[in-house]
Amino acid sequence: MVKLEKLFSKMSKRMKSSIIRELLRDAANTSIISFGGGAPDPETFDRNALAEVAQKVLLDEYKVSLQYGATEGDPILKSEYIKILDERNGIKGLRQENMLITVGSQQALDLMGKIFLDEDSYAMISHPVYLGAASAFRAYGPKFITIDLEDDGMNINQVEDALKTLDKRGEISKLKFIYTVPNFHNPAGVTMSLEKRRALIEMARKYDVLILEDDPYGELRYEGERLPNIYKLANGEGVMLLNTMSKVMSPGLRVGMIVGDEQIVARASLAKQGADLCTPTLTQRIAARYLQKGTIFNRIAQSAKIYKSKKDRMLRALKDYVSIDGTRWTKPEGGLFIWLHLPEEYDTMEIFSKAKQVGVAYIPGSAFYIDDRKSSNLRLSFCLPTEEQIEEGIRRLGKVFKS
Amino acid sequence: MVKLEKLFSKMSKRMKSSIIRELLRDAANTSIISFGGGAPDPETFDRNALAEVAQKVLLDEYKVSLQYGATEGDPILKSEYIKILDERNGIKGLRQENMLITVGSQQALDLMGKIFLDEDSYAMISHPVYLGAASAFRAYGPKFITIDLEDDGMNINQVEDALKTLDKRGEISKLKFIYTVPNFHNPAGVTMSLEKRRALIEMARKYDVLILEDDPYGELRYEGERLPNIYKLANGEGVMLLNTMSKVMSPGLRVGMIVGDEQIVARASLAKQGADLCTPTLTQRIAARYLQKGTIFNRIAQSAKIYKSKKDRMLRALKDYVSIDGTRWTKPEGGLFIWLHLPEEYDTMEIFSKAKQVGVAYIPGSAFYIDDRKSSNLRLSFCLPTEEQIEEGIRRLGKVFKS
Numbered sequence: 045m046v047k048l049e050k051l052f053s054k055m056s057k058r059m060k061s062s063i064i065r066e067l068l069r070d071a072a073n074t075s076i077i078s079f080g081g082g083a084p085d086p087e088t089f090d091r092n093a094l095a096e097v098a099q100k101v102l103l104d105e106y107k108v109s110l111q112y113g114a115t116e117g118d119p120i121l122k123s124e125y126i127k128i129l130d131e132r133n134g135i136k137g138l139r140q141e142n143m144l145i146t147v148g149s150q151q152a153l154d155l156m157g158k159i160f161l162d163e164d165s166y167a168m169i170s171h172p173v174y175l176g177a178a179s180a181f182r183a184y185g186p187k188f189i190t191i192d193l194e195d196d197g198m199n200i201n202q203v204e205d206a207l208k209t210l211d212k213r214g215e216i217s218k219l220k221f222i223y224t225v226p227n228f229h230n231p232a233g234v235t236m237s238l239e240k241r242r243a244l245i246e247m248a249r250k251y252d253v254l255i256l257e258d259d260p261y262g263e264l265r266y267e268g269e270r271l272p273n274i275y276k277l278a279n280g281e282g283v284m285l286l287n288t289m290s291k292v293m294s295p296g297l298r299v300g301m302i303v304g305d306e307q308i309v310a311r312a313s314l315a316k317q318g319a320d321l322c323t324p325t326l327t328q329r330i331a332a333r334y335l336q337k338g339t340i341f342n343r344i345a346q347s348a349k350i351y352k353s354k355k356d357r358m359l360r361a362l363k364d365y366v367s368i369d370g371t372r373w374t375k376p377e378g379g380l381f382i383w384l385h386l387p388e389e390y391d392t393m394e395i396f397s398k399a400k401q402v403g404v405a406y407i408p409g410s411a412f413y414i415d416d417r418k419s420s421n422l423r424l425s426f427c428l429p430t431e432e433q434i435e436e437g438i439r440r441l442g443k444v445f446k447s
Numbered sequence: 448m449v450k451l452e453k454l455f456s457k458m459s460k461r462m463k464s465s466i467i468r469e470l471l472r473d474a475a476n477t478s479i480i481s482f483g484g485g486a487p488d489p490e491t492f493d494r495n496a497l498a499e500v501a502q503k504v505l506l507d508e509y510k511v512s513l514q515y516g517a518t519e520g521d522p523i524l525k526s527e528y529i530k531i532l533d534e535r536n537g538i539k540g541l542r543q544e545n546m547l548i549t550v551g552s553q554q555a556l557d558l559m560g561k562i563f564l565d566e567d568s569y570a571m572i573s574h575p576v577y578l579g580a581a582s583a584f585r586a587y588g589p590k591f592i593t594i595d596l597e598d599d600g601m602n603i604n605q606v607e608d609a610l611k612t613l614d615k616r617g618e619i620s621k622l623k624f625i626y627t628v629p630n631f632h633n634p635a636g637v638t639m640s641l642e643k644r645r646a647l648i649e650m651a652r653k654y655d656v657l658i659l660e661d662d663p664y665g666e667l668r669y670e671g672e673r674l675p676n677i678y679k680l681a682n683g684e685g686v687m688l689l690n691t692m693s694k695v696m697s698p699g700l701r702v703g704m705i706v707g708d709e710q711i712v713a714r715a716s717l718a719k720q721g722a723d724l725c726t727p728t729l730t731q732r733i734a735a736r737y738l739q740k741g742t743i744f745n746r747i748a749q750s751a752k753i754y755k756s757k758k759d760r761m762l763r764a765l766k767d768y769v770s771i772d773g774t775r776w777t778k779p780e781g782g783l784f785i786w787l788h789l790p791e792e793y794d795t796m797e798i799f800s801k802a803k804q805v806g807v808a809y810i811p812g813s814a815f816y817i818d819d820r821k822s823s824n825l826r827l828s829f830c831l832p833t834e835e836q837i838e839e840g841i842r843r844l845g846k847v848f849k850s
Contacts, residue, residue: 056562089513095505102498110492110697147723159459179721294513296728320550325699
């Protein structure tokens with residue numbers, strides 16, 4: 045087999061390895077203080093309760109939990125999550141047919157790409173963008189329309205201009221969706237304001253364009269006022285809501301979901317059937333029975349305290365040690381990330397190796413721009429290191445920036 | 448959103464729902480005797496041991512089993528499976544880089560489609576074909592070259608003719624792979640002879656074509672002599688081996704694997720990164736620790752006894768009750784399926800509804816031909832019903848056939 049490159053598909057040639065993976069490859073095995081990954085603090089995992097639930101699910105429900113399951117997902121898990129969306133998010137009237145359980149929200153993103161995107165399609169995304177979404181969509185070969193992300197969400201004027209332009213060119217039907225992470229954006233940490241949510245819905249309606257609302261961090265609000273989901277504000281019309289249990293229960297279970305229009309859910313299920321038949325029934329049933337215990341929101345409240353304290357410590361440390369003129373950073377009310385803007389002449393990819401030399405890792409901003417531009421931004425994750433490590437890491441970073 | 452059909456991608460329009468799902472939809476909720484599905488007997492699942500392992504893995508290894516994991520898969524699971532391939536299959540020298548853990552072998556099939564198939568590609572398959580493979584590949588839009596399946600595997604002369612023809616037309620490089628299930632084929636129950644395995648390798652080498660060997664049933668041999676994997680016979684050159692724990696441990700864990708060339712495994716991992724980041728770390732670690740107990744092959748031997756007895760009962764019942772001139776069936780030495788040939792004038796899709804009326808389900812042969820041809824064949828699965836149900840179900844089927 046000498047002709048491998050000729051064998052590989054066009055699709056596979058569009059794929060790019062996550063730069064985050066490459067950058068953090070060494071970090072995992074050293075004593076480096078890592079502000080890199082977005083992995084939750086494992087101490088927030090409710091391991092005792094999950095172990096107890098797993099035991100029961102395996103012994104008493106083995107005919108379900110060890111057997112093949114429906115592609116659409118475990119009906120009990122779906123019921124439980126429908127209840128949560130009703131009680132916590134005010135989303136009423138969802139039925140089983142409105143939901144597909146996926147292998148994490150990464151699969152939800154991939155399935156959306158698979159059922160919507162052709163090579164001549166457009167996908168509208170923010171810039172910076174969540175890397176996992178960009179990489180899922182990119183495989184299907186669409187053209188990206190990028191919208192600047194501001195402190196209160198996507199630049200709505202740019203959205204409108206882009207829609208107008210596409211419409212004039214007669215290409216509006218090639219725009220398959222507007223992708224947005226409205227709460228505590230990854231990497232930017234910002235939250236879309238209520239006004240912008242409403243404006244986005246209005247524009248999407250005017251041009252009959254679908255919105256993909258990706259909300260992994262919505263429940264991780266540490267302070268300030270909760271905002272309604274775009275899905276809720278739009279009464280579910282023209283919006284698909286993606287979510288995951290990764291940040292609130294455990295990423296290792298790989299339980300995500302797609303919520304919305306029955307026909308779109310059905311098409312995504314069809315795509316999932318070919319992709320992996322079904323999400324593991326064991327992890328789904330564990331998640332379902334754990335949700336039924338009714339303790340998850342107490343648990344999340346505890347985790348939120350830990351994360352808030354880490355976030356505040358990082359914000360204080362930034363103030364204390366990174367006092368360069370022209371430097372600013374987002375002050376998120378939730379989620380896992382702070383987005384740091386250094387003065388324009390800085391190249392955070394270049395600085396990365398210097399930071400590594402003093403034992404600190406972060407993600408350079410260029411990772412979150414699909415055009416691989418030079419960037420003076422960087423993402424800091426405060427979820428995994430201890431508070432002492434946060435203080436020390438930011439102190440070292442401050443020194444590196446000044447030198 | 449009135450223009451949904453316009454929104455959906457070309458790829459999504461190529462997807463077809465599994466006819467098996469549709470046919471068996473009602474069967475699940477009634478007292479019907481089902482020879483339809485290919486789900487293992489849940490009494491073969493080692494639930495007590497798995498529950499014990501799960502408990503430990505969650506309590507003692509929560510930092511791994513509940514956290515994100517490497518896209519390539521759990522290194523401990525990979526080591527264990529490499530050991531099995533060495534000791535049981537005589538496949539030596541595999542390294543971690545030669546293996547990717549997938550969400551069941553369905554994802555293995557999908558990833559092979561994703562990284563190899565373009566719309567102008569060819570994929571060679573047997574006819575009848577494993578439906579899950581056909582549906583995974585079909586999404587990527589290749590042209591299928593179908594090869595008749597005989598009692599000792601694919602018709603090798605047809606394979607050679609097809610390769611020659613493609614080569615003459617200058618299209619041989621568009622043939623991305625030859626897909627085969629050499630052991631206890633689903634649906635046909637047949638096993639490829641040693642001679643044909645060797646001949647297939649030789650032809651594939653001559654034309655520099657990749658072989659995909661899918662071996663979910665290899666360990667479920669109830670009698671007769673074990674044959675070496677095509678991968679083993681070819682010293683791993685030009686062959687990718689797909690497998691799964693679904694039939695020997697539990698399908699609910701969704702643990703499959705791709706084994707072979709490092710570069711192909713790397714490309715498949717890249718595709719998986721965008722598809723779901725990683726297979727659930729929990730189910731992988733459970734599988735790994737369970738394999739380390741070293742009891743799985745005793746367990747499989749027990750399951751094999753159960754299945755052999757069911758298979759023999761079905762073969763006896765077929766002899767007793769389905770004695771129509773021109774009827775014959777395969778006599779598998781393993782696996783889960785018997786393939787029944789009725790005289791040509793029979794249409795097993797038509798008979799399906801009559802069988803349902805007397806409370807028996809099977810899968811009509813047309814489900815396993817990608818051209819949806821009329822078929823006088825049908826697939827009988829003996830794994831799930833009890834022996835009494837097998838006897839009674841075949842008795843009823845015999846009556847239906849005669850009427």
